[in-house]
Amino acid sequence: MDKRILQKYPPNAENLLFALHDIQDAEKENYLSEEDLKNIADYFNLPLSKVMGVATFYSMYSLKPRGKFIIRICESAPCHVAGALNVINEFINVLGLEKVGETTKDKLFTVETSACLGVCGVAPACMINDVVYGNLTKDKIKQIVDDLRAKGGSNV
Amino acid sequence: MFRTHALFVIDQNTIDAGAYAVKYELEKEITNASLQNEIKVSETGSINLIGKGVIILVFPDSVLYTNVTVNDVKEIVNEHFLKGRPVKRLVLSESFDIPNITISPAVETTKKQQRIVLERAGVINPESIDEYIATMGYEAAGKAITTMKPDEVVDIVKKSGLRGRGGAGFPTGLKWSFTSPLPGEKYVVCNADEGEPGTFKDRLILEGDPHKLIEGMLICGYAIGAIMGYVYIRGEYNLSIKRLQKAIDDARAYGLLGKNIFDTNFSFDIEIRKGAGAYVCGEETALIESMEGKRGHPRVKPPFPGQVGFRNKPTIVNNVETLSNVPNILLKGADWYRSFGTKNAPGTKVYTILGKVNHPGLIEVPMGITLRQIINEYAGGMCAGSVFKAAQIGGSAGALISEKMLDTPLDYDSLGQWAAVLGSGAILILDQKTEIPDFLRSVMKFFEHESCGKCSPCRIGTKILFDKSMELYKRKLKKQEWEEMLNIANTMEKTSFCPLGQSLILPISSADKYFKEELENYFL
Numbered sequence: 001m002d003k004r005i006l007q008k009y010p011p012n013a014e015n016l017l018f019a020l021h022d023i024q025d026a027e028k029e030n031y032l033s034e035e036d037l038k039n040i041a042d043y044f045n046l047p048l049s050k051v052m053g054v055a056t057f058y059s060m061y062s063l064k065p066r067g068k069f070i071i072r073i074c075e076s077a078p079c080h081v082a083g084a085l086n087v088i089n090e091f092i093n094v095l096g097l098e099k100v101g102e103t104t105k106d107k108l109f110t111v112e113t114s115a116c117l118g119v120c121g122v123a124p125a126c127m128i129n130d131v132v133y134g135n136l137t138k139d140k141i142k143q144i145v146d147d148l149r150a151k152g153g154s155n156v
Numbered sequence: 157m158f159r160t161h162a163l164f165v166i167d168q169n170t171i172d173a174g175a176y177a178v179k180y181e182l183e184k185e186i187t188n189a190s191l192q193n194e195i196k197v198s199e200t201g202s203i204n205l206i207g208k209g210v211i212i213l214v215f216p217d218s219v220l221y222t223n224v225t226v227n228d229v230k231e232i233v234n235e236h237f238l239k240g241r242p243v244k245r246l247v248l249s250e251s252f253d254i255p256n257i258t259i260s261p262a263v264e265t266t267k268k269q270q271r272i273v274l275e276r277a278g279v280i281n282p283e284s285i286d287e288y289i290a291t292m293g294y295e296a297a298g299k300a301i302t303t304m305k306p307d308e309v310v311d312i313v314k315k316s317g318l319r320g321r322g323g324a325g326f327p328t329g330l331k332w333s334f335t336s337p338l339p340g341e342k343y344v345v346c347n348a349d350e351g352e353p354g355t356f357k358d359r360l361i362l363e364g365d366p367h368k369l370i371e372g373m374l375i376c377g378y379a380i381g382a383i384m385g386y387v388y389i390r391g392e393y394n395l396s397i398k399r400l401q402k403a404i405d406d407a408r409a410y411g412l413l414g415k416n417i418f419d420t421n422f423s424f425d426i427e428i429r430k431g432a433g434a435y436v437c438g439e440e441t442a443l444i445e446s447m448e449g450k451r452g453h454p455r456v457k458p459p460f461p462g463q464v465g466f467r468n469k470p471t472i473v474n475n476v477e478t479l480s481n482v483p484n485i486l487l488k489g490a491d492w493y494r495s496f497g498t499k500n501a502p503g504t505k506v507y508t509i510l511g512k513v514n515h516p517g518l519i520e521v522p523m524g525i526t527l528r529q530i531i532n533e534y535a536g537g538m539c540a541g542s543v544f545k546a547a548q549i550g551g552s553a554g555a556l557i558s559e560k561m562l563d564t565p566l567d568y569d570s571l572g573q574w575a576a577v578l579g580s581g582a583i584l585i586l587d588q589k590t591e592i593p594d595f596l597r598s599v600m601k602f603f604e605h606e607s608c609g610k611c612s613p614c615r616i617g618t619k620i621l622f623d624k625s626m627e628l629y630k631r632k633l634k635k636q637e638w639e640e641m642l643n644i645a646n647t648m649e650k651t652s653f654c655p656l657g658q659s660l661i662l663p664i665s666s667a668d669k670y671f672k673e674e675l676e677n678y679f680l
Binding site for chain 1: 171350355356359431432434435446449508516518582586601605608
């Protein structure tokens with residue numbers, strides 16, 4: 001892990017959430033490793049247990065390696081009534097996974113579910129990394145996965 | 157001077173539909189046609205129109221194009237921009253309320269919404285501080301800071317009757333008046349951790365008019381004597397974060413944030429704090445904990461944040477929409493504000509209306525309007541083939557209401573008579589195809605996931621309620637167990653630490669009251 005990322009912030013616990021975001025974003029596998037957490041705890045002069053507690057509380061942080069593209073499918077009520085369950089199943093099928101939370105063997109995709117993403121106007125919706133995809137249908141899901149897979153080799 | 161302005165509506169929905177690709181293409185074609193000195197392409201925030209693809213507003217012609225693709229661009233340039241003939245097949249055919257843009261007085265007649273908070277969304281470029289200032293922006297802050305005493309500012313807000321738009325509806329001026337006299341370091345925190353399912357009003361305010369929030373915070377900061385403001389914004393709202401950060405940087409460059417604002421002794425600055433995905437952080441004390449770099453567990457109240465908040469200093473926590481109401485109140489006065497809405501709930505409310513209606517999206521209307529009016533007059537009526545069955549108002553923590561409540565005015569007090577709440581203003585319309593048990597299990601799953609685990613009534617209660625609602629959905633629940641669910645939710649209401657656990661009673665008891673017949677069919 002690149003410790004220079006941490007040095008952007010004064011070593012004050014108020015900056016812990018920012019640091020966790022930035023370190024996770026810089027990790028190739030989109031997660032916080034034990035080593036990362038130890039380094040962060042050292043830098044902020046906090047017990048490791050406290051950093052671990054924060055990292056496990058918020059759903060945007062992961063302690064497990066994840067794919068290059070993190071697919072976060074909304075399953076809150078507005079998306080649920082618009083067919084979110086079908087969307088989840090379709091992503092899992094298209095990617096050849098067994099259940100939510102898994103990562104594809106090529107380490108490109110991880111499927112997660114999420115609470116409301118605030119894009120209910122285009123339900124059912126998901127976010128893949130920073131991008132919102134809405135009005136999801138079977139065809140659109142396949143197209144999205146194909147496009148991302150094609151881009152997979154490059155730095156997206 | 158440009159003869160024509162083409163405004164791209166840029167929000168998460170239009171970006172998803174390919175707005176940037178179309179914009180790029182349009183700019184290219186305009187240059188190809190040598191019109192770059194006549195036609196100005198700019199970006200604007202969201203208007204009340206969702207699910208219509210890429211949207212372009214053309215002024216002064218007042219033409220609204222929807223579902224525009226890259227392939228349509230050439231035709232728009234050739235036919236409309238060169239020959240003055242709008243491309244009819246892309247013009248929205250249904251009547252639609254175009255934002256009240258001052259460029260064209262003719263548009264005003266189509267105005268039906270009453271826009272106070274969203275007056276500039278879809279009108280100005282949210283990334284331009286000059287456009288904000290040109291439309292009376294920062295006038296209110298200037299007036300307050302240079303000509304009024306802090307107490308007078310608190311008084312106007314108090315007299316306006318503005319109530320918190322985050323859900324609880326607490327009178328804003330009153331909240332400020334508790335903190336204003338306290339000595340020492342104080343803070344303003346804007347709650348932009350919008351996580352209530354079905355709610356995205358704050359996102360559209362932030363994306364459409366970020367300077368308005370900054371101005372509202374500036375006024376609040378002056379009124380209570382704060383030194384610093386923070387916007388706690390959910391981590392998923394990338395575009396909001398980007399636009400707000402730019403707005404803060406620009407305001408600082410113009411001397412509207414920082415030291416000695418308007419050459420007075422008042423100094424105030426704003427920083428963004430980014431959330432990381434936890435619904436409970438929308439609760440003000442949990443939000444403060446999170447800002448301090450901790451798990452988002454709510455604190456004991458009292459003391460309220462107004463006395464002991466961020467860094468244990470007096471802190472005003474207000475919602476984005478609440479603070480965005482403040483500049484106009486200062487500029488136009490409390491009486492003007494009270495001329496909208498009802499006596500106990502003055503002003504307008506921004507609703508997000510979703511589900512089986514023709515125009516899902518965002519609307520701003522006076523408080524006290526009925527749900528039937530919202531569906532028929534603002535949301536284009538029910539979708540073809542859909543019959544109104546139920547609505548959930550106020551997000552997942554809100555009550556389900558049935559057809560017989562369609563004519564109840566939507567404000568804090570009238571909904572109270574039906575044991576419902578206005579909450580965040582999310583309105584989810586369900587039709588005859590939605591089964592109430594299926595809906596309930598989704599709501600319960602949300603709470604089971606989002607319970608922070610601090611107190612046992614909520615931690616254990618949400619789990620039991622989710623399990624039992626799954627059984628209900630699978631028709632394996634006995635009637636007696638449903639009564640138990642009600643009991644548990646009731647206990648949670650009385651004993652949970654924060655509103656998260658306290659509010660599950662609403663969806664369950666309202667389902668029991670208004671949809672009992674359907675539930676009976678599911679009992680074992």
